[in-house]
Amino acid sequence: MRARKTKTQIRQEQIAAAALELMARHGPKSLNLAALAHQIGVVPSAIYRHYPGKDAVLDAVLDLIASRLQENVNAVRQEESAAPGRLRRLLALHVHLLQNNMAIPRVVLSEEVFNANTRRRQRVHRIIQDYLGKVAQLVREGQQDGTLRPDVPADTAAVMFLGLIHPAAILWLTSNGAFNVGLHTERAWSLFANMIVAQPAPLAGRLHFATVERRQAVNTSTRDNYENEHRPSPRNRRQSPRRSGVRWSAGRVPGAARTARRAAVTLQSPPQPPRENGYGSPSPG
Numbered sequence: 001m002r003a004r005k006t007k008t009q010i011r012q013e014q015i016a017a018a019a020l021e022l023m024a025r026h027g028p029k030s031l032n033l034a035a036l037a038h039q040i041g042v043v044p045s046a047i048y049r050h051y052p053g054k055d056a057v058l059d060a061v062l063d064l065i066a067s068r069l070q071e072n073v074n075a076v077r078q079e080e081s082a083a084p085g086r087l088r089r090l091l092a093l094h095v096h097l098l099q100n101n102m103a104i105p106r107v108v109l110s111e112e113v114f115n116a117n118t119r120r121r122q123r124v125h126r127i128i129q130d131y132l133g134k135v136a137q138l139v140r141e142g143q144q145d146g147t148l149r150p151d152v153p154a155d156t157a158a159v160m161f162l163g164l165i166h167p168a169a170i171l172w173l174t175s176n177g178a179f180n181v182g183l184h185t186e187r188a189w190s191l192f193a194n195m196i197v198a199q200p201a202p203l204a205g206r207l208h209f210a211t212v213e214r215r216q217a218v219n220t221s222t223r224d225n226y227e228n229e230h231r232p233s234p235r236n237r238r239q240s241p242r243r244s245g246v247r248w249s250a251g252r253v254p255g256a257a258r259t260a261r262r263a264a265v266t267l268q269s270p271p272q273p274p275r276e277n278g279y280g281s282p283s284p285g
Contacts, residue, residue, distance in 0.1 A: 012050050013067075015040065016060040023061075024103035028110040031057065058112060058120065065104055066127045068097055073134045083142025084197050088189055090135070091164060095185050098169050102177075105169050132158045139196070149198050157196055164188040 018039045023031055031054055037044040051057045072093040080086040098104055107113060113120050135158035142148030164185055171179040 008050070012060060013064060015047060015050060015057065016064040019057050019061050020064065020101055020103045020107070023107060024101065028058075028103075028107055028112050033057070055117070055120075058107075059123070061107060062120070062123055062127060065101075065107075066130070068101075069094075069127070069131045070134075072097065073131075073138075076138075083138055083145070083147050084193060086138050087135070087142075087161065088193070090138070091161070091185055091189055094165050095181060098165070098172075099181065102173065105166070105173055128162075132162060135161050142196075147198055148196050152196050160192065164192060 015036065019031055019036055022036060022039050026035075033044050033047045033051075033054065036057065037047050040047075047057075051060060072090055075093060076086040076089045080089050108124055113124055132155070136154040139148055139152070139154040139157045143150045143152075143154065165181075168179065168181045168184045168188075171184075172181040
């Protein structure tokens with residue numbers, strides 16, 4: 001019983017995938033069970049065995065889209081451990097899904113979904129909201145482990161994440177594949193990541209200490225240059241005279257100040273006693 005159910009689900013997914021491919025080539029209005037049976041290679045009664053009509057097939061197509069989106073979320077959770085890596089991988093899988101199923105944006109925006117059936121339009125809204133909720137959950141998990149900025153609203157980040165894809169998908173669709181949606185999403189991801197990814201504190205600390213060391217090096221170089229400019233030359237140091245035990249450098253004293261200093265030293269020097277001869281008497285001047 002369980003095996004028959006699994007085969008039924010597989011067959012229904014095959015029918016929905018064939019309907020999606022048919023609408024990608026000829027548009028949603030081209031969908032009918034006879035054309036779908038021809039696409040699959042079966043008789044129309046085989047389609048009626050699973051779906052009573054076109055509306056049921058369209059509902060199955062929407063269920064298939066929702067299932068593929070859920071599979072992408074499950075895949076990134078298994079492949080990546082950090083939120084930034086999960087979001088980037090999810091973006092790549094979403095682009096791959098659209099590139100391999102060109103009819104998805106055409107179905108979502110088609111008249112059959114928006115105008116002809118209110119219930120189906122609500123179904124599309126629930127699919128999108130469910131997907132946004134899963135993306136927002138990935139953002140919240142990244143905020144909790146510190147890999148994403150905590151001040152960014154998770155729901156807003158999820159809508160912006162979806163905005164990285166769908167405008168580009170419309171351009172790709174209307175240009176018949178000429179618009180490079182892959183290149184666009186890579187560039188858009190860089191901008192998006194710069195906005196939501198948290199900057200690690202150790203990196204900021206290293207930058208701070210590097211700035212301090214650079215300033216210290218500049219100050220040391222400035223001090224060395226000042227001392228080199230004001231250090232007396234070896235010639236001036238050799239010519240520095242000594243007066244009464246007082247030493248000064250001629251290289252550091254201007255000429256007029258040096259003359260006044262010599263006169264002051266001469267006046268301040270104590271008078272020398274007269275020299276005595278060998279007999280104890282003062283020698284004549």
